[in-house]
Amino acid sequence: xxxxxxxxxxxxxxxxxxxxxxxxxxxxxxxxxxxxxxxxxxxxxxxxxxxxxxxxxxxxxxxxxxxxxxxxxxxxxxxxxxxxxxxxxxxxxxxxxxxxxxxxxxxxxxxxxxxxxxxxxxxxxxxxxxxxxxxxxxxxxxxxxxxxxxxxxxxxxxxxxxxxxxxxxxxxxxxxxxxxxxxxxxxxxxxxxxxxxxxxxxxxxxxxxxxxxxxxxxxxxxxxxxxxxxxxxxxxxxxxxxxxxxxxxxxxxxxxxxxxxxxxxxxxxxxxxxxxxxxxxxxxxxxxxxxxxxxxxxxxxxxxxxxxxxxxxxxxxxxxxxxxxxxxxxxxxxxxxxxxxxxxxxxxxxxxxxxxxxxxxxxxxxxxxxxxxxxxxxxxxxxxxxxxxxxxxxxxxxxxxxx
Amino acid sequence: xxxxxxxxxxxxxxxxxxxxxxxxxxxxxxxxxxxxxxxxxxxxxxxxxxxxxxxxxxxxxxxxxxxxxxxxxxxxxxxxxxxxxxxxxxxxxxxxxxxxxxxxxxxxxxxxxxxxxxxxxxxxxxxxxxxxxxxxxxxxxxxxxxxxxxxxxxxxxxxxxxxxxxxxxxxxxxxxxxxxxxxxxxxxxxxxxxxxxxxxxxxxxxxxxxxxxxxxxxxxxxxxxxxxxxxxxxxxxxxxxxxx
Numbered sequence: 001x002x003x004x005x006x007x008x009x010x011x012x013x014x015x016x017x018x019x020x021x022x023x024x025x026x027x028x029x030x031x032x033x034x035x036x037x038x039x040x041x042x043x044x045x046x047x048x049x050x051x052x053x054x055x056x057x058x059x060x061x062x063x064x065x066x067x068x069x070x071x072x073x074x075x076x077x078x079x080x081x082x083x084x085x086x087x088x089x090x091x092x093x094x095x096x097x098x099x100x101x102x103x104x105x106x107x108x109x110x111x112x113x114x115x116x117x118x119x120x121x122x123x124x125x126x127x128x129x130x131x132x133x134x135x136x137x138x139x140x141x142x143x144x145x146x147x148x149x150x151x152x153x154x155x156x157x158x159x160x161x162x163x164x165x166x167x168x169x170x171x172x173x174x175x176x177x178x179x180x181x182x183x184x185x186x187x188x189x190x191x192x193x194x195x196x197x198x199x200x201x202x203x204x205x206x207x208x209x210x211x212x213x214x215x216x217x218x219x220x221x222x223x224x225x226x227x228x229x230x231x232x233x234x235x236x237x238x239x240x241x242x243x244x245x246x247x248x249x250x251x252x253x254x255x256x257x258x259x260x261x262x263x264x265x266x267x268x269x270x271x272x273x274x275x276x277x278x279x280x281x282x283x284x285x286x287x288x289x290x291x292x293x294x295x296x297x298x299x300x301x302x303x304x305x306x307x308x309x310x311x312x313x314x315x316x317x318x319x320x321x322x323x324x325x326x327x328x329x330x331x332x333x334x335x336x337x338x339x340x341x342x343x344x345x346x347x348x349x350x351x352x353x354x355x356x357x358x359x360x361x362x363x364x365x366x367x368x369x370x371x372x373x374x375x376x377x378x379x380x381x382x383x384x385x386x387x388x389x390x391x392x393x394x395x396x397x398x399x400x401x402x403x
Numbered sequence: 404x405x406x407x408x409x410x411x412x413x414x415x416x417x418x419x420x421x422x423x424x425x426x427x428x429x430x431x432x433x434x435x436x437x438x439x440x441x442x443x444x445x446x447x448x449x450x451x452x453x454x455x456x457x458x459x460x461x462x463x464x465x466x467x468x469x470x471x472x473x474x475x476x477x478x479x480x481x482x483x484x485x486x487x488x489x490x491x492x493x494x495x496x497x498x499x500x501x502x503x504x505x506x507x508x509x510x511x512x513x514x515x516x517x518x519x520x521x522x523x524x525x526x527x528x529x530x531x532x533x534x535x536x537x538x539x540x541x542x543x544x545x546x547x548x549x550x551x552x553x554x555x556x557x558x559x560x561x562x563x564x565x566x567x568x569x570x571x572x573x574x575x576x577x578x579x580x581x582x583x584x585x586x587x588x589x590x591x592x593x594x595x596x597x598x599x600x601x602x603x604x605x606x607x608x609x610x611x612x613x614x615x616x617x618x619x620x621x622x623x624x625x626x627x628x629x630x631x632x633x634x635x636x637x638x639x640x641x642x643x644x645x646x647x
Contacts, residue, residue: 046485072484077510081477084470084507088481091468092448092489096481114471246466246482248489250445256460258469 024205031166032057032196035125037204038173040065045094046072048085050104053137054193055127058099079104083111090120091257093245095177099125102143103134106151112186113152117259121180125189127196130381138382139193141304144359147188148333155271157278158186160332162303166200181239183281190332194305281334288336289328293343296325298397301364302353303329310353313390322398340367347372349397353390354378411436413444413464420458424625426581426615427455430523431462437595441602443490448482450475450493455529459494473504476511479518490601492519497538498528501563512608515572519597520610525617533620537561540639560639564612568645574607575600576645580614582632614640
């Protein structure tokens with residue numbers, strides 16, 4: 001079924017009131033369109049984007065749906081422009097997002113650094129493809145370093161969410177907007193070509209929308225319900241007022257949003273302030289999922305789509321009597337360092353599986369801190385590890401563990 | 404005694420960091436006067452560029468933001484589309500708008516964004532030490548054209564206003580100068596007209612190019628710099644309304 005047909009079907013359902021009359025609806029959607037609809041439900045005021053495969057369905061979907069909702073859609077002249085449009089809309093207090101794929105995200109790094117300096121909220125979706133360079137349009141996890149370390153200049157952080165199903169991608173969107181507003185940070189939703197293109201049944205919570213103190217509790221329940229298979233949770237967040245926003249200096253002194261601080265010591269102070277904020281994020285916002293870790297001799301760490309393949313391999317290993325389990329980071333930054341460190345207190349072997357040549361494995365090693373061995377298996381630039389490949393690895397590792 | 408001239412409220416009462424004879428102070432005042440005369444201070448958002456005038460928010464008492472070099476028209480787009488009732492202007496130099504930011508200005512005009520752009524052309528990069536700008540005139544000595552700009556090596560001065568005027572989305576383009584009281588009065592009229600168009604919800608981008616002196620990096624006295632605008636700059640950048 002072509003994306004166009006899917007959109008039309010969805011549109012018809014909305015027009016006929018088959019969806020909007022209910023608070024939630026189970027529908028079949030591809031990840032790219034689903035994340036767009038989820039952003040709309042989350043109260044996204046403006047979407048700015050530039051075409052790039054494999055995320056073109058987002059742009060096409062938003063071009064139709066945003067005007068329908070009376071909101072803003074612009075196809076920008078470049079990713080540089082798109083992220084700066086986000087910067088502008090966000091500066092006025094609006095919820096703004098962009099989406100792209102790896103090479104486009106590289107172009108946005110300048111803007112993301114400025115967003116960090118100016119402490120502006122933003123949501124950036126990266127539907128990763130193979131790299132470096134133009135690479136290919138196959139799914140990849142090669143942008144983990146860029147997303148979690150920050151490809152832009154300066155001492156800053158972005159929150160990074162790594163969903164592994166279309167439902168979780170949908171659940172990540174309101175969470176991303178809330179986190180962005182709460183901490184005045186960029187939140188990167190790190191998906192990949194599989195997640196973007198894959199169709200899965202999802203529950204769209206039509207009433208989730210923007211968090212207020214009143215609906216926070218309600219929403220928390222719903223999100224938990226929707227994400228029964230994941231640990232994605234909505235905390236009862238109280239959004240801080242956007243009194244810093246540029247809205248015209250009416251009945252108040254002028255607001256200035258800036259990232260240039262030339263006076264001696266001022267920028268250093270600002271950086272300490274940012275650091276304190278990042279520490280709060282690390283303390284409060286870690287999300288991860290664990291499976292059969294308690295008695296596991298081999299713990300496989302994977303995120304996103306790779307984690308789904310790992311799940312299959314670990315289940316098969318258990319059937320063979322190998323004590324395997326897995327840990328799946330959902331927030332890639334803040335990284336579940338404590339959870340992994342705790343798991344490394346007992347002797348077990350860690351195996352990190354990624355659709356790259358090994359990026360997250362560095363964070364796993366930092367968390368494990370040399371206590372136990374950390375091994376890696378991955379395939380880069382469009383290579384997708386198979387269940388059998390991972391199972392083979394687990395089998396190899398289980399021999400010394402058993403002896 | 405009746406006061407015949409007072410500081411306009413939106414122009415803050417403080418010394419500026421600009422060099423003696425710099426044109427930014429005059430241009431700032433013209434914008435501040437326009438904002439006050441149109442009564443739009445409480446719904447105006449200004450965008451400061453990268454360059455000497457990055458600190459424009461220290462002098463203009465409106466909500467303002469600092470943006471990456473050249474990206475102001477994209478930021479303005481994001482602001483205006485989400486806030487159609489606000490008056491959005493960008494203030495950009497020739498390094499900012501005519502070099503690194505050409506894509507953003509051309510496409511903002513191309514999309515007919517309802518924003519106002521004040522484009523300060525002083526034919527050099529000021530803040531970084533007087534390097535060649537795309538607008539540097541032939542023969543002009545700068546930090547990076549020490550023998551004078553040569554067309555064969557560095558190309559020709561870029562006439563941004565002429566480029567933009569051909570786009571249907573640019574509804575008003577005028578080039579003015581700050582080279583004397585008469586020219587300043589004309590520049591004020593142009594700036595006011597550009598803002599008025601946005602206030603009246605005119606469907607497109609308005610841009611005023613302002614030829615502005617940089618005595619420091621032209622290595623001239625302020626008076627000589629004013630003369631140089633009239634004698635040399637206007638040959639390459641003729642004054643007048645290119646489109647309305």
